[in-house]
Amino acid sequence: MSVLSSLLNIFALIIQLPLLLFHKLGIEQYLSTFHPIFNKPDNISTSSSFSFYSNSNPSSTSVINDETDPLEKLQQKIITAIDIVDIVHAHGYKVHEHIVQTKDGYLLSIHRILPPSGDIPQSSKIVYMHHGLLTNSELFLLGENTNRCLPFLLVNLGYDVWLGNNRGNKYSRKHLILSSTDEKFWDYSLDEFAMFDIPNTIDYILQITKQQNLTYIGFSQGSAQCLAALSLNHDLNEKINLFIGLSPAMIPHGLNNPICSFLVSSAPALMYRIFGKRAILPSVVFWQKLMGPKFYQEVVDKSLVFLFNWKSGNIHPSQKKVGYPHMFSPSSVKSVVHWFQIIDSKRFQMFDEGGASGSKLVYLSGASTKTNRVASFPTQTITTPCYLIYGESDMLIDIEKTVQNLSCDVETLGLKGYEHMDTLWSTNVEEAVFNKIINKLKQIDTKTA
Numbered sequence: 001m002s003v004l005s006s007l008l009n010i011f012a013l014i015i016q017l018p019l020l021l022f023h024k025l026g027i028e029q030y031l032s033t034f035h036p037i038f039n040k041p042d043n044i045s046t047s048s049s050f051s052f053y054s055n056s057n058p059s060s061t062s063v064i065n066d067e068t069d070p071l072e073k074l075q076q077k078i079i080t081a082i083d084i085v086d087i088v089h090a091h092g093y094k095v096h097e098h099i100v101q102t103k104d105g106y107l108l109s110i111h112r113i114l115p116p117s118g119d120i121p122q123s124s125k126i127v128y129m130h131h132g133l134l135t136n137s138e139l140f141l142l143g144e145n146t147n148r149c150l151p152f153l154l155v156n157l158g159y160d161v162w163l164g165n166n167r168g169n170k171y172s173r174k175h176l177i178l179s180s181t182d183e184k185f186w187d188y189s190l191d192e193f194a195m196f197d198i199p200n201t202i203d204y205i206l207q208i209t210k211q212q213n214l215t216y217i218g219f220s221q222g223s224a225q226c227l228a229a230l231s232l233n234h235d236l237n238e239k240i241n242l243f244i245g246l247s248p249a250m251i252p253h254g255l256n257n258p259i260c261s262f263l264v265s266s267a268p269a270l271m272y273r274i275f276g277k278r279a280i281l282p283s284v285v286f287w288q289k290l291m292g293p294k295f296y297q298e299v300v301d302k303s304l305v306f307l308f309n310w311k312s313g314n315i316h317p318s319q320k321k322v323g324y325p326h327m328f329s330p331s332s333v334k335s336v337v338h339w340f341q342i343i344d345s346k347r348f349q350m351f352d353e354g355g356a357s358g359s360k361l362v363y364l365s366g367a368s369t370k371t372n373r374v375a376s377f378p379t380q381t382i383t384t385p386c387y388l389i390y391g392e393s394d395m396l397i398d399i400e401k402t403v404q405n406l407s408c409d410v411e412t413l414g415l416k417g418y419e420h421m422d423t424l425w426s427t428n429v430e431e432a433v434f435n436k437i438i439n440k441l442k443q444i445d446t447k448t449a
């Protein structure tokens with residue numbers, strides 16, 4: 001074991017070396033002597049020396065002035081927004097932040113979107129939306145204009161819209177006892193999202209609104225979390241009148257490239273050695289600043305092709321410019337390891353802690369052994385009706401297997417040429433996705449009315 005362990009260490013070191021150098025040599029600090037935006041890695045700068053429009057507006061490197069057209073002004077406000085409050089206000093709407101305490105002590109900030117008047121919705125039609133892996137509640141509000149943000153469309157139609165957040169992301173870094181610098185704080189995977197974050201948040205919303213049920217819309221992991229939660233909590237099935245999955249990752253195909261495939265099939269120990277046991281992607285804002293917006297956009301595009309073979313061809317560059325700067329948010333390394341396990345085992349299963357015996361030998365002897373089989377999430381027991389909207393070109397979704405593993409009422413909508421992010425951001429998303437969702441919601445309203 002000790003030979004293996006040293007090999008792991010060496011491999012981890014090689015992968016980490018550039019990052020380590022950067023942080024250990026304090027290049028971050030060195031840069032800050034030249035440019036103040038490197039001072040606060042957690043602050044997306046609103047400094048005007050950063051020009052996001054040098055391309056479209058070659059004559060001027062300055063930022064907002066009164067002559068810029070209103071759409072460009074809105075987009076610039078979104079790009080430089082520090083948090084969801086800024087984004088919502090830029091669109092002219094209001095937002096209330098609520099804090100949900102999970103049964104295991106995490107404090108999650110969730111966001112209720114209010115109409116421009118600021119009136120608290122009295123509607124019985126509640127829509128709860130949940131983001132995907134490595135993102136946060138801002139995800140649904142990153143359309144390049146107001147009509148391309150589903151929550152605002154729903155608020156206009158009289159729905160009471162709430163956006164959730166997972167433990168550990170930008171908005172949910174608090175715990176009653178643990179500090180987010182503790183390793184223990186980051187000891188969570190999809191299991192905890194399903195056992196605590198989703199059901200506890202839904203209970204909170206139903207309690208505040210005094211309603212009995214709501215409609216859930218999840219993007220990617222946000223839909224997997226809900227399906228997992230529904231499979232583990234039978235009561236929850238009564239509280240969700242319809243589940244809508246956008247790009248519902250549950251049983252993904254493999255990843256696109258050999259390095260990732262190697263990581264996917266490697267023992268979690270290697271992942272932990274490379275990324276540590278706490279957060280993954282903690283320094284995303286820093287990299288963003290270092291690279292500058294244009295280069296960052298290119299890097300994100302290239303990485304998406306590299307990892308998942310998403311060409312992002314259906315997403316307009318101006319949509320990327322607005323969406324990418326806010327797209328990523330930290331999560332635990334363990335939650336990423338969990339997805340690797342799901343991809344590797346081709347089963348929608350709970351986190352594998354390393355075998356009944358806790359022995360690492362389990363990994364050496366192959367994924368399934370006679371003594372160790374981690375339980376799948378029992379998705380066959382779900383009774384909530386499901387509406388799944390997915391891209392036919394999405395590598396991360398195996399829709400046939402997904403449908404096979406649900407025995408509730410399932411309706412699917414496959415979109416030709418669509419990839420993963422397209423159900424949020426494609427150029428015709430309003431017609432192809434948002435209108436379909438709105439029609440579906442109207443159907444339930446007439447049913448319950």
Ligand SMILES: *[C@@H]1O[C@H](CO)[C@@H](O)[C@H](O)[C@H]1NC(C)=O
Pocket residue numbers: 040043044045046047
């Ligand atoms: C972020 O940085 C900007 C400009 O550098 C500053 O005005 C703002 O107060 C900072 N915000 C926070 C939360 O530190």
Ligand SMILES: *[C@@H]1O[C@H](CO)[C@@H](O)[C@H](O)[C@H]1NC(C)=O
Pocket residue numbers: 124211212213238240241448
């Ligand atoms: C949802 O709750 C409403 C009352 O708030 C009730 O009339 C309706 O039957 C419920 N729907 C489902 C599917 O349970």
Ligand SMILES: *[C@@H]1O[C@H](CO)[C@@H](O)[C@H](O)[C@H]1NC(C)=O
Pocket residue numbers: 251346347348349376380401404405
């Ligand atoms: C789907 O369900 C079948 C049983 O109906 C089960 O054997 C299989 O493991 C499930 N697949 C996944 C990916 O969970």
